[in-house]
Amino acid sequence: MVEHGDIRVVRRGGSKINFRQPVITNDSRLLLCASGHSVKVFSTSTEECVHELRGHTDLVTGVVVKPSNHLQAYSCSLDGTIRLWDFTDGILIKTYDIGYSIYSIHTSAFHKGVVFTVTSTISDKKSESFQLVAVHLPQSGDQLVKAPELSAVISDVSSNPGAIVFGRGGEYIASANGLHLEVFFFKKQKTYRFFLKKDTKTGGKNTFMCVAAHPKDDCIATGHEDGKIRLWRNFNHQKEYTYSTLHWHSNAVSSMCFTPEGTNLLSGGVESVLVQWRYNDVSQRDFLPRLGAAITHIAVSPDGALSCTSHSDNKITIIQGIKVSAVLQGLVTGESVETDLMVDPRSKALVLNGKPGHLQFYSLKRDKLLYNLDIVQQEYIHELGLQQFKVVKVAFDASGNWMATVEERKQKDAEQELNLKLWAFDEQTQSFVLNTTVADPHESRITAMCFCQAAASQTTMLISASEDGHFKAWQLRRLAPDDGPSCLCDFVGAYRGLVPHCCCFSADGSLLAVSFQEVVTVWSPASWELLATLSQPPKAIRNLCFGRLSCSKYLLGTTDDHLLCCWNLLTCSLEWSTSMDISLLLGDPLTENIAAFCCHAGSTDLFVFKPSEPRPVFSLKAVCSGKVTHAVFAPREEMLESCEESSQWLNHSQLYFLTQCMDLMTFTTKAEEEKLMASSKQLLIDDSVAMTPFYLLLGKHRKGESGAAASGESAGRPPLPQGSGAVKELLRTPAHVLPSTSFLCSMFVKSLLVSVGDASEESKPAEEEMESEKEEEDSEGDMESSASRPERGSLARRSAEPAAPPLTKAQLRELRRVKKLDHSWLTGLLRS
C-alpha cells in the first residue's frame, strides 16, 4: 500500500460558524467569523459569503478587528500563527508566528502593537490550564514574522474567549474562570481576585460562564451557571467591592455583551431568547424570543446598529434593533446524526438531521443551507430530559421523487412510537410533500431502510427491517385511478426468527440482500423468493454492500469480528475475505469503487478498493481520530480529469465524512486545491467595489491594468500610472468633500486614457519637484493624522504584488503625495 501525498483531508463546507464570537465591522456591512480552517466574511445585508480568508492550517480560534485600523483583522489559530488580513479585499497581509497553539485572541485600543492571546500552559499539557499572554507584534515589512516577545499577563484563565474581556478602553482586563473573577489593572499593574462559593444555600450554582465589561463605567457583568447575572462594581477594592444580581435566565448564561454606548446589556443562553437589559434601569428588559436554538455568542457592531447572536445549531442571526434582519445558517450537525448522511439525487444536496425534528438540505457546492424540511411536524419544547420525536432514518429513491423517513420516540415507561412517512417531490413548490404516514410500521425499532435504486423499475419499492424480526417491503400504488399513489405493505419477510440488521438492493434492483445476524439472505423482489443464504459465522453482519457496474456480481459485508467478506453471487460462495475492523462500508453509486473506513488504534484509516481487484485503489492512514460512522459519496457536478491513478477515484464523486466531533471533512487533491486557490485570487481584485456603472468602467480598466502591470513588471517599468492612484483616491474620498461631478468627469476620463509616449512622463518629475516643496510645508501637520493610511496602502500593494521590486524613493514620495488627505492630487491630475 502506498501513501498518497497529494490527497489530503480538508474541511470544505459545512464547518462551524458558531465556534467563536463573530465580529461585525465598523461600517456594519461585513461580518467575520471563524469557520473551520478559514475565516468567512459575510455580508450582513445579503447573507452571502463575500470572502473566505484561507491560510491557516488548523482550526481558527478567534477573529478580531485590528483596533488601530478598522479595515484589517487579526485571526488566530491552533496552528500557532496570528494572521493579519485585509478583509475587504480578502488579502493576507502578514503572518506572525507565535509557536504555541492559540485558543483565543483579544485586543484593545489601549495597547498598540500588542495582542493578547490565550495559550496552553507550557509546563504540563495534561492538566490543560491556560494563560493569557501578551504578544508584542514586531514592526517589520516581512510577510512572515516571528513574534518572540511573549509575556504572561494572567495565569489560569478559561479557554473560553467569552470569559476574558477588556474594560473601559483597555485600562483593565477581567478574566473569569471556575469560581473566581480576576481583574488586572494595566496602569497600576495590580490584580484583584474575587471568589464565590460553589453553591448557595438556595441551590444557585455560581460558576462563571461569561464576562462583559461596560465600555464607559467601571462595571463588569458576569454570567453564571444558574442563570444569574452579576454586575460588579468597586472592584478596585479587595474588600469593598460590591455586586448586584439580575436574574431572568433559567439556565446558564452563555454569552453577554454591552452595547458600545453602554446603555444596554445583551445576554443569552439556552432559552434561545435574547434579553436586553437597560443598564440604568435593570428592571426594564426587552426580549427577542424564539431565536431557534441556544445562544452561544453575542456580538454588537461598533456603531451599535447591529447585533448578532450565534446559535448552537450553527447559525448566526443578525439583529437590527430588536428585530431579526438576516440569518446565516451553516450545516447543523448537533450532537449526533441519527440518519446517515444522504445525498438528495435531485438537488445533490447533503441531507441529514438538522433542527430537532427536521431534515436539512445542505448544498455542499455553495456551502449554504437550502432548506429545512419539517418531518415531525410537532412543536419542539425545550426541556431537560424530555423525549422528543427524532428522525432516525431517511432514504431516497434513485430519481429523487420519493423520500422515506422514520421517526421514533421512546419515552420512559411508555411504548415506542414509530412513524414511517413517505414524501413525494412536488415540482411546483420544489419541495417534498407528505404523501403517506404509516403509524407503527413495525413493532420495534427499524434498523435499516432502503429504496430500490434501479432506475428502470416502474414501481417504487421500499424495504424496512426491524428489530421485531421482520423486514417489510412497501410499494407505492394507486388505490383509485384519480388518487395519487400511496404506500402499501407488499411483503413481510422473516428468517428463522432472527433480527434483520442490514438490507441492500443490487444496482439493477433484481436482488435484495438482508442480513439476519450472521446470515445474509438474498431475495428476489419480483417473486419474494429466498434465493440464497450466505453465512460467515460466527459474528453478526455489520454492513452490506453490493458491487456496482463491472463488479455487480459481488456482495460485500463486514462482520462484528473484524472480517470483510466478498461473496460471488454467481457461485454463491465466498470470493475472498480479509481481517479488518471496518466501521463503515460505502459504495460509490457512480463507479465500482467501495470505500471502507477502518478503525485502528484510536484513529480511522480509509481504504478505497474495487471488489474485483486485490489491490486497493487508494489508502490513507489516520484520516482522523475516533471512529467514522457516517460518510457519503457526493457526485460531482463536473468531473475532474485527474490522470493520476491514486486520485482517479475522486473524479466522479467526492467522499464526505463526519468525524466524532461532528466535523464534516472531505478529501481533496492537489490539483483541485490549486484550482480553488487560483479562483479565490481572481476574486479578490474586484470585490471591494460596489456594482455600479463606475465599477463596470473601472473593472474593465483594472483588468487591462493588471495585464499591463504584469507585462510592465518584466520590463522593469514603474507599475503605477498616476491615473490609477487618482481613481483610487477619487473612490476613497468621501463624496461630500469632492468637487462637483462635472468638474471631475473630464479628469476622470482623462485619467483612464493610456498616456501617450514618454513625453509626458518626462515632464512629470519636474512638476513633482515643484509640488514637493509646497508639500513639505504642510506635510508636518498632515503626516501624523495620515500616518496609518499610507502604511496600510503600501502594505496592501506589496502583498498584492509580492514579486515587484522595492519601490524607489521617488515612487514612494509620489505615492505618499497621492495618498494625502488634502486634494493636491487634483492639481496634479489637472496638469497631466
Place this chain on the structure above:
Amino acid sequence: QVKHPVISLRFVFIFIVQMGEFKVHRVRFFDYMPSAIRAMVFSTRTERLALARADGALEIFNFSDNYFQEKVMYGPRRVAVEALCWVGPRLFSAGLNGEITEYDLENLRPRYTVEAYGGPIWTISVNSQGTLLAVGCEDGTVKMFEVLKERIQFQRNLDRQKGRIISLSWHPSGTLIAAGMMDMIRIFDAETGRATHRLLVDRGAGASKSKEVVVWSIAFLSDHTIISSDSAGKVQIWDGLNGTLIRTHLITKWDVLALSVSQDESSLVAGTSEGTVVQFQFISSTVDRLDKDWVRTRTFKNHSHDVRALAHTETAVVSGGMDTQLVVRPLLDKVEKNTRESAMRKVSFPHRSLVCCAKKAGLLLFQFPDHLELWRLGESDGYGKLGGSLPVKRGPEKLIQLKRKGEDHICCSALSPCGGWLAYSTVTSFRLYRLQNGSISICKVSKLPKDLLPAHQLCFSTNSSKLFASSSNSSVVVVALNELECKYLGTLKAKYGCRQPVHQLSASDNGKWLATANTDCEVHVYNLDKLKLHCTVPVYGSCPTAMAIHPTTSNLVVVHADQQIFEYSLVKKEYTEWSRRLQKQGLHSMWLERDTPITHVTFNPKNPAHIIVHDMFMFCIIDKSLPLPEAKNVLYNQMALRSLPEPDRVLHSHGFKICKDFQHLLCVSLLEDHSLVVVERPLLDIVSQLPAPVRQKKFAT
C-alpha cells in the same frame, strides 16, 4: 454516661419518650405567637436597637453584647407604636393614638405621655443636635417639640399641608426638614416653618394610576440629596437644593416601606413588601473619577412578609417585619470573614423564659401577652425501649385560662413549685392567686402587702413559702405566703445607686439563698435568713441570660450572653475549681458561635455533676466529671457522635452532651419524678399562622 435515643413514634400533643435516664415530655401545645415588628431605631451611641411590635411591646437589644434582648417593655395601653426615636439615651415613641411617649428604661414603663393634638402620628424624627423632635400628623401638620431635660414641650407648627405627613427626615444641619406625604414630598425650612420645595412623586403605572402614592419613608442626606421610597415600588433620588428628580429605581411591584441610610451615607437599604431588602451604594462610576452615583447593588431576601422596619448599622443591615423575626444581616465588606460578626442572626424567640414549670406538681404555666394558661402534663406508666415513645395513660390537660384584668400586658408570671400559687404582674398591677384541689379552683388573694408593687420578674421559693418580686431600683421584695395571709418580709437591696431592673431571679432549694441579676451585668446573692446581701459575683462584661443555684453544693451557675459559663461557690465566695478550669481552657469555638442565648439552667438531682442548659436549638447536659471538649476537635452533638465509628467516638466524647433532637425550644426542665419536660414551638407552626404574603410570580408557575 447519658445515652440519647432516637424518637420514632409521635402523638398529637404529648411525646413521652424514654431518653437515656430520662422520661421526656415532649410538649407542643404552647401556641406562642410572636407579634409583627412595626418600627425599629438604632442608636450608634449606645449600640442599642429599640424595636416596637404590633402588640405594643418594646424591646431593646444590646448589639455590643451579642444582640442580647436586654429589656422588654409594654406601652400603657394596647396601641400600636408607629415610630420610635432615640434622643441620646432617651427613647421616644409615637403612635396612631396621637400621643408621644417617653419611656423609663430603668423601670421598664412609660415615663409620660404628651398629646400632640394633630390626630394620629405617623412619624417622629429628631434633629442631629437632639434638641427638637418633629412629628408628622394625620392633619397635615409637622409639629416641633423642644426636648427638655425631664420632658418635651410643644414649640410650634410648620406650615400646615393638605394630606397626612407619613415620613419625616431632618437635614443633618438641622435647618431643613423633608416630609413625605401623599403624592408629594415637601421640604420645610425648620426656622421659618415655610415650605420651600414641593416634589411631586409619580403614581404607579396602570390600574394604580388612580391611587394616591404614599411616600412611606424619606431620608435627607448631608449633600442635600433626598431619597424617598413609596407605595408604587420606587426608590427615588432627588436633588434637594433644586427640587429635581435625579434617578428612579423601580425595585418592586408593591410597596417600599422602609429606608435606612448608613452613618457615613455611603450605603442605603430599602425594605419592600415582598420581604426583600435592597441595598444601594454610593459608588463612583469609574475608578479615578470622583462623581458618585447611587447604584443598586445587593438584594437580601430573609423575610417572607413585608419588611416594615430597617436599621443600617455600621456593619450590618437589621430588618424586621410582618414575619416577626428580627434579622441581622452583616455586610460582608464591612466585617471580617468567617468570624462571629459575619454570621447572619435571626431572633425569633424572646431571650427570656415564657414558661414556668411547677416541678413538684407537674404543671406548666404559659405566659401570653393577654392571658395565662395552666396545663397539667400527661402521664404514662409503661416502659418503652430506648428512643421509643410510651403509651399515654392520661393526656395533657388545660386546667385554667386566666385572662388579664384591664388593658395592660402581662409582663411576668410565676407558678409555685407545689402548684399552689400563681402570680402575675402587669405594668400597673400585681395579682396573686391561690390554686387548690389539683388546680381546679382558683381564687384571688385580695389582701396583698402594699410594698408589693408591679414587678419585672417573679419567683417562688422551692418550698413555695416565699414569693420574690423584683421591683424598681434593682430591689427585690420578699413576701411570705401561707394559707391565711401573705406577709411582707422585707426588701432586698444591693447597694445605693444601682438602678437597672432585675431580669433574673433564682432561689436555692434549701431556701437560704436568692440570686439576682440585672441588666448592668451585676449578680447579687442574698442570704434569705438574714435578708441581707451575702455577696456579689465579680462583674463579667456580658449580661447574664440564665442562672441557677445548685440544690446540694450551693454553687451558682451563671450563663452569659456571650455563651460563657461560670460556676461560683456561694459558700467559699469564689469561682469553683471546675469554673476556673473551664476559663483556663476556654470554651469550644463551636459552643461560642451559637447564636441564641441559654435561657434556662437546671440541675439533675440524681447526679450532682450534671448541669442542664438549653437554648433555642439544643439542650445540653454538661457533665462536670468528664473532660472538656478539646479545641482542636469538632464539637459533635450526640446524634453525630453515635454515627461515628467506635474509636473516634471515644476520642470525640466530652463533657458537653448536646442533644438536637428537639428543635425550637422554649423550655427544658427536670421534674421531681425525674422526667424531662421539653417545650417546643416549631418555627414552621409560627409561619403557618402568619397572614398570607403578597402574591409574587414565581418562575415556572
